[in-house]
Amino acid sequence: MRLICFLCFWVVTGNAVLAQQYNFRNWTIADGLPQSNVVDIIQDQRMQLWVATLGGVSRFDGNTFHTYNKQQGLASNTTTCLFQDSRNRIWIGSADKGLTRFNGVSFTVLNTNHGLPAAAITSITEDKLGKLWVATDSGIYVWSGKKFNRSPHFPAQPYQVILPGAGGAMWAGSKNKGLYRLQQDKLQHFTSESYSLPSNNVTVIYAEPGTDNVWVGTTEGPAVVTDDKVTTLPLPPSVTDAAVSDFVKDGYGKMLIGLQQSGILKIDGDEIKHLTKANGLTSLHITSLYVDKENNIWIGNEGYGLQQCKAQWFLHFFELGDIKDPKITALAQDTKGRLWFGTDNGDAAYMQNGNLTMLEAKVWPPGTNLYGMWVKSEKDVWVSTSQGIWNLVPGKANHYTTAQGLPSDEVYTIITDTQGRLWAATSTGVAYLQGNTFHAVPVAGNYSFTKAYHLFRDGQNRIWVGTDNGIYRVKNNRLEKVKLLKQPFAGVMSVAADNNGWLYFGGYNYGLLAYHEKTGKAKLFTSANGLPNEGIKTLYTDRSNNLWVGTNNNVLKIDLPYFHQTQKLRFRSYGGENGFSGFEVSNNGITQTPDGKVWFGTTRGLTQYNPEMDRINTASPELMLTDISLFMRPTNWKKQGFKTDPATGLPVNLRLPFRKNHITFDFQGISMAAPAGVKYKYKLTGHDQQWSETTDQSFATYANLEPGTYTFKLKAQNSDGYWTQKPLAYKFSVIPPVWRREWFIGILLLLATGIVISVVRLREKSLVKMNALLEMRVNHRTRMLERKHREKELLLQEVHHRVKNNLQIVISLLNLQARHIQDPATKEVMQAIRSRVRSMALLHERLYRHNNLEHINLEEYFREICESLYAAYGVSEENVTLYLKIPDVTIDLDSAITLGLIVNELISNSLKYAFQDAATGKLGIELHQLENDHYQLMVWDNGIGAAEGLNQQKSFGLQLVASLTKKLGGEIKYENNNGTKFILYFVLPS
Incomplete structure (x- = not known):
């Protein structure tokens, strides 16, 4: 047996069907609605809700109602229906003053002057060709682009609804003559007598998405038309008044039927649930139903405002039998x-x-x-x-x-x-x-x-x-x-x-x-x-x-x-x-x-979670800038001389003076499912390097902006974590002060350039004068230096001439003395001395004969020494051929005399000993540059060669050569092979 039977002495059973409370949110006049009778609901392309009431129309962004009435341009405050066409224009029907069209900026009234009758507008729709159809109390009218014309296909009588269906059909519901379907200019009439409609008073028509079903609401209940077949729905016994006000299909594929006096019917498979106040409805008088892009269900009530049903995966049991507010x-x-x-x-x-x-x-x-x-x-x-x-x-x-x-x-x-x-x-x-x-x-x-x-x-x-x-x-x-x-x-x-x-x-x-x-x-x-x-x-x-x-x-x-x-x-x-x-x-x-449902015990009763119903909201918030202000104060941009966008009132191509560089952006991400759960990220390009931290604040302030061009970018995230894919962007600039503007800087640059050019020109004139004066001075000094140089050269030439003459006198004296000497050895010594002095005299003679006192041509110098020695020893070049290979080098006077004395000694030695008995031969002098300032001097002959023991018993001439070689910082080598060869390695000062 059941537990309660076993425990009957203390358990008294009372079975009661529990009312499931859905998640409803309510808005009334106290929340900003202009009037409590909500007659129609639509959602525009920016996810804002439009609500028609008997006191005007409100645009709802999830937080605030923005109301429009006759003062803003409506034809009448007594609105009856709403429609958004393919061009995103909002059409508003009234009970007495025709239509109002809103293009996002302004309202345009269309009434009897445009062909409409002086009757109530009950329904507005658009066919697949973009043609506007209007149902009125006196017939069906079609907008031609300039005026409305009554459709000749539908009888002239009161209609409550007009709706396009599948295959291009147009459906119309009359107040007391049943249902009409116009297809390919053929009108078909459905009545309670011929097709078993619940009633000929048709209140609403709904074309079910993805099917051929057309739902028809009447004052006696709902029916479904499929092709030419009409099927009525059995209603729960709890429904006392079956008059239908609206249809909608929710995000779970369930049909919802709004009843004018008895709440809402929910068709879940074969089960029809009746939702009443016990389930959370504020009123049983339902006027309209609407499912938005986030699958929230919106309910219009007669006299009780607007309701939203969301998050159907949670059901609540706030009253458990007789237990009120159970914890x-x-x-x-x-x-x-x-x-x-x-x-x-x-x-x-x-x-x-x-x-x-x-x-x-x-x-x-x-x-x-x-x-x-x-x-x-x-x-x-x-x-x-x-x-x-x-x-x-x-x-x-x-x-x-x-x-x-x-x-x-x-x-x-x-x-x-x-x-x-x-x-x-x-x-x-x-x-x-x-x-x-x-x-x-x-x-x-x-x-x-x-x-x-x-x-x-x-x-x-x-x-x-x-x-x-x-x-x-x-x-x-x-x-x-x-x-x-x-x-x-x-x-x-x-x-x-x-x-x-x-x-x-x-x-x-x-x-x-x-x-x-x-x-x-x-x-x-x-x-x-x-x-x-x-x-x-x-x-x-x-x-x-x-x-x-x-x-x-x-x-x-x-x-x-x-x-x-x-x-x-x-x-x-x-x-x-x-x-x-x-x-x-x-x-x-x-x-x-x-059954898989998760239950929660809370301080407000029981809550049931159905995982099969849970949905993640993938619709990211729709972004909009609501206001831009300076110094965090309300700013009237028109009064400040700025052009504004008629739709938003925000400035267009905003260029702020440099002193007005404190700007605040107010914004909103529209999410009807959870407005308070929207979060934001933003950045100001030109100022910020990266996006801000995620915040729920709906404003951003930037102070002391430097002059430049900026773009404010904004992203929003819904409560389920989905971000807007494309950020909202608003571009503006802060104008620099006069002294930082390009034209002002250009003028300054021109002035500065003019001043610089003037100064340069004055300077050039001064420099020309100074250059002329300096040139005169330089020329004068040059002439003086040249004069002194010539005097110096003349003086040097005179010195060398006198030195040469003095050496010539010495040579003459040596000649005179030699005439009186009978000893051959002494004569030989006197002749050697004379040749040495002669080599020095030749150098000084060359110096005073030439203008260049710094450059000495060694080849000519050595040739003259050899010619003098040839003459002194009675040798001709026919017998002893002279070979000279001397490069063009610059040498100072002291080194030239040293080398001349060395060559004099070595050539004299060859002429004296190498060629005996008038023998013929060759005599050569070669100078080679080894590297940098290092040189090699070779003096050679192909005579009989030197006697044995020459290196041990050197003559005075060779001793002199060795001494002169040390003076040059060099060394000398001797070879005796097929003649003699002296090789001198030395360094010439650079």
């Missing part, structure tokens, strides 16, 4: 998958197939806080409370307190081990039940804690304990402290594990700790490294390998496969903006039922 503190499920819960006020119940069964007669005192439940079987239920533990079995309820060994009556968690023993975590310690007595578990070592919040049994059947002083583990019936981090980690209120060997510990205000025992890895996540909220109250791993983290203000769904691969967090956060309206999740307040 769920205990959550569990039994072996049949039924969901059990308890509250902070002692209420207990379970849910099955949407039905609630309350436990009416409680065995615990009123106001007892239920912390946890464990349904061991249908006949064995355990409940941990603030007043101890109750075990409910057939016929009785066993109560365990400190009297039965519990460390405290405040018991937070209960679990069982592999031996079937019950373990309890209390406000003062941990204990396990053996028999009918609880035994406290001691703490090993010098560790201690005050409260044990949570017990968890992992895949290896080890029991982990979360306490206010960290993590403990049961080992040998003792609690051992587990240190996984160097820094403190406490307030552990929940523990969970996955199938990959990871354990997760939630530390309230300490963050999330992941630990892999096999590898020893421990990773702590806090607000510093990606965790948005450190106030973790409960953890749970579902069957889809997600880790759910319940915090004190939202819920995180962490992708565990991504964490296993990267050791980083990738998660989706659920809060009020994206459907999680339960606020704070209770301790141990998450579980998953066999």
Whole structure:
């Protein structure tokens, strides 16, 4: 038998179907709507919502309503319908004044002057050729581009709707004559009599996307037209008035039918759900339905404003039977998958197939806080409370307190081990039940804690304990402290594990700790490294390998496969903006039922998450600049003389004076799903090197901008992390002051250039005068130097002439003396002296005969020495041929005399000894430059050669040669082979 039968002595069952609360958001006149009767809704190309009311039209950007009425150019405040054509123009129908067309800048009224009747505009549409069709109270009209003409195909009568269908057909619904289809100029008429329409009063037509179905709404209910077949829909018994106001297909492919007096019908497969106020509708009087680009459902109400239904993957149970505003503190499920819960006020119940069964007669005192439940079987239920533990079995309820060994009556968690023993975590310690007595578990070592919040049994059947002083583990019936981090980690209120060997510990205000025992890895996540909220109250791993983290203000769904691969967090956060309206999740307040739905116990009741319905919003926000101001004050750009964009009021081609270089940009990223979740990045090219940090502020200020050209760029991210692909860009410039402008700088440059040219020219004139004067002085000095040079040369020539004459006198004296000498040896000596003096005289004679006193031609000099010696020794060149190979070198006077004396001695020696008895031969002098200033002088003959012992007994002449060689810093070598050869190596001064 069922559990309730076994426990009938204390359980009073009351089955009730629970109302599922959807995520609705409401806007009324207090929020900016011009009037509370919303008659039509559309969304433009910039994702802004347009809302038609009986008090004008509002453009809604997710935060603010911008209202247009007759003062802004509307034909009438009593609007009836809206339409956006293929050129993005907004058409607004009225009940009494025709049409108004808005092109993004201004309004244009089209009325009886343009062919429209003086009747209400009920519907506007456009065919595939771009032709505008209008339904009125007196017929169907078509816009020709200049005026409206009544369509001759449709009868002249009141119509409520006009709509294009598949294959170019045009559908029209009349107020009391049924439905019409115009195709290829052929009109087909559907009525309740001929085609079983629910009523001939057609209120709305909807062409279902992707099908040939045309949904028709009447005052007696909906029907579907497929080809020529009309099918009516059976309605739930709860629908008392079937008049249809609108159709729409949501993002899950479900058809929604708005009813004028009875709420909304939702067709889910074969099931038709009736949504009423119990599901969150503010009113049953539905006037319009619309699904925007982010799959949010918008609902227009009669007298109750505008509603938005979003995040349909969350359903809420804010009232549980007779329990108003329940605070769920205990959550569990039994072996049949039924969901059990308890509250902070002692209420207990379970849910099955949407039905609630309350436990009416409680065995615990009123106001007892239920912390946890464990349904061991249908006949064995355990409940941990603030007043101890109750075990409910057939016929009785066993109560365990400190009297039965519990460390405290405040018991937070209960679990069982592999031996079937019950373990309890209390406000003062941990204990396990053996028999009918609880035994406290001691703490090993010098560790201690005050409260044990949570017990968890992992895949290896080890029991982990979360306490206010960290993590403990049961080992040998003792609690051992587990240190996984160097820094403190406490307030552990929940523990969970996955199938990959990871354990997760939630530390309230300490963050999330992941630990892999096999590898020893421990990773702590806090607000510093990606965790948005450190106030973790409960953890749970579902069957889809997600880790759910319940915090004190939202819920995180962490992708565990991504964490296993990267050791980083990738998660989706659920809060009020994206459907999680339960606020704070209770301790141990998450579980998953066999149907895959995840349940949350919160401070506002129960919340159900359906993973099959979850959708990520991939529509990035639509960006727009809302204002540009100077010095953070409202700026009237027109009054300041700037041209403005008529659509936005923002300046065009903005060029700011250099003193107005403090600019603020106000902007908005339009996302109807979660306006408050939009975040931004921006940068000012020409000023910023990179994008700003992500921020939720919708303005950016730049002060003290330097003159130049800038482009403000903006990106936005929706609440699911999708960024705009193309940034918004606004280009402007700051004009430099007069003294920094190009034309002013050009004038300055011209002036400076003129001044420089004038100065240069004056300087040139001065330099010309100075150059002329200097030239005169230089010429004068040159003439004086030349004169002195000539005088010097003349003086030197005279000196050399006198030296030569004096040497000639010496030679004459030597000749006179030689005449009186009879001794041959003495004569020979006198002749040698005379030849030596003669060689010096020849050099001085050459110097005073030539103008160049610095350059001495050695070849001519050596030739004259040889000619003098040939004459002195009576040798002719016919007998002894003279070979000279002397390069053109520059030599100073002293070195020339030295070389001349050496050559004189060596040639004299050859003429005296080499050629005996008038023998013929050759005599040569060769000078070679070896490297740099090093030279080689060779004097050779091919005579009879020198006598043996010449090197040991040198003559005076050879001694003189050796001495002169040392003077030149050189050395001399002697060869005696087929004649004699003297080789002199020396260095000439550079």
